[in-house]
Amino acid sequence: MDQYFKADFFCSNRANFKHKVKGLSILGANKLILKSADESYGFVQEPNFWYLTGLDYAGLTLVIDDDQEFIILPRTNSAIECFDGILNKKELTFISGISEIYDYPKGIKVLKDLLLKNNQVNTLLPLKRRGLEFNNYPNPNMSLLIKQIKHFNKNILINDLTKVFMELRAIKSEAELEALNIASKITIDAIKKIEDLINQNKLTTAREVANELEYIFRKAGSLGHGFLPIVANTRDATTIHFKNLEHRLIKNNLIVIDVGAEFKHYKADITRTIAYGNIPKRQKEVLLAVKKIQRAAIDLIKPGLTFKEIHNFVEDLMQKELIKLGLIGQNNSKAISFYFPHAFGHSLGLETHDLINYQAPLEKNMVITMEPGIYIKEEGIAVRIEDDILVTKDGSKILGTE
Numbered sequence: 001m002d003q004y005f006k007a008d009f010f011c012s013n014r015a016n017f018k019h020k021v022k023g024l025s026i027l028g029a030n031k032l033i034l035k036s037a038d039e040s041y042g043f044v045q046e047p048n049f050w051y052l053t054g055l056d057y058a059g060l061t062l063v064i065d066d067d068q069e070f071i072i073l074p075r076t077n078s079a080i081e082c083f084d085g086i087l088n089k090k091e092l093t094f095i096s097g098i099s100e101i102y103d104y105p106k107g108i109k110v111l112k113d114l115l116l117k118n119n120q121v122n123t124l125l126p127l128k129r130r131g132l133e134f135n136n137y138p139n140p141n142m143s144l145l146i147k148q149i150k151h152f153n154k155n156i157l158i159n160d161l162t163k164v165f166m167e168l169r170a171i172k173s174e175a176e177l178e179a180l181n182i183a184s185k186i187t188i189d190a191i192k193k194i195e196d197l198i199n200q201n202k203l204t205t206a207r208e209v210a211n212e213l214e215y216i217f218r219k220a221g222s223l224g225h226g227f228l229p230i231v232a233n234t235r236d237a238t239t240i241h242f243k244n245l246e247h248r249l250i251k252n253n254l255i256v257i258d259v260g261a262e263f264k265h266y267k268a269d270i271t272r273t274i275a276y277g278n279i280p281k282r283q284k285e286v287l288l289a290v291k292k293i294q295r296a297a298i299d300l301i302k303p304g305l306t307f308k309e310i311h312n313f314v315e316d317l318m319q320k321e322l323i324k325l326g327l328i329g330q331n332n333s334k335a336i337s338f339y340f341p342h343a344f345g346h347s348l349g350l351e352t353h354d355l356i357n358y359q360a361p362l363e364k365n366m367v368i369t370m371e372p373g374i375y376i377k378e379e380g381i382a383v384r385i386e387d388d389i390l391v392t393k394d395g396s397k398i399l400g401t402e
């Protein structure tokens, strides 16, 4: 079995979890979501569930109590077993290091007894970030689990574990850092190859670029794109998350390529703005300005700084460059966000926008992105440059570059 993260990684994650959380905790694996009448979308595990178990199966439940831990298998029947097979308990134990794996009926009985004995339980509340207002529905696993908990004990108090996972997952272990470094390296190398192919006119649409990147990622051992790729140029690229790939690339312009290979569940997030053909002087100036800001901002990163402090620093640099480019006047700090309307970066890991407390100062072994950008809608020019940065003991290191 190809297992990059071994059971000791998940055992150690659970030990760290138990160090922070006392009492009964229950976590649900994601559910499968239907794509059509009898087919599901490709399965993606709930990241916190994976972090504690390493298991990539739908419908499992993890129960952790002060003196026991076990997995409950999903409900099954002869038709499911006939078409989809039976989960191998030995394999689940080998991957996760959890020895007790209960079939659904027994597991639910044990869980019910535990819920009746406890007056509070820890679990994850459904995701709120980028929810319905962005037309996104969270996976139903969390709300269904809470419904089940309340069904067994309607008076039980439910504590949210989000903050706990924020603390645990923000600091990366050696194995996680290695995976992130490989993911970043695969991505950086692939974009370099793509730049040549584009300029040899071998790739002429955004879709072809995204497909070729996926092919190169996969040949390098990656699962593919860790998030929907962004390949956009001219005015399209001024939309920060321009996801439409059905367009021809327009020569003698910059192209923004914002992609990330996923390697063993860990996601890179790299943006390069490349020249397709001969770009006008103005585009070169904007490209150089962003490069300069990004380099200076990376040099600043070190433990102890907060995201806010770094953001202020990036805005100061941005202001100077926007003035030089003739886009804003002196003392016009409000207009900075017109040309640079997003954060300088975010935490990176199991998720592209990983869990972290954005108020807390940076610590050693956090991984964040640095991605300043300038978007000039009226001129149809967009530049963003992004690297994945490891916070070291006294500074930072760009991942994937050696």
Ligand SMILES: [Mn+2]
Pocket (backbone or CB within 6 Å): 269, 346, 369, 371, 386
């Ligand atoms: Mn990013």
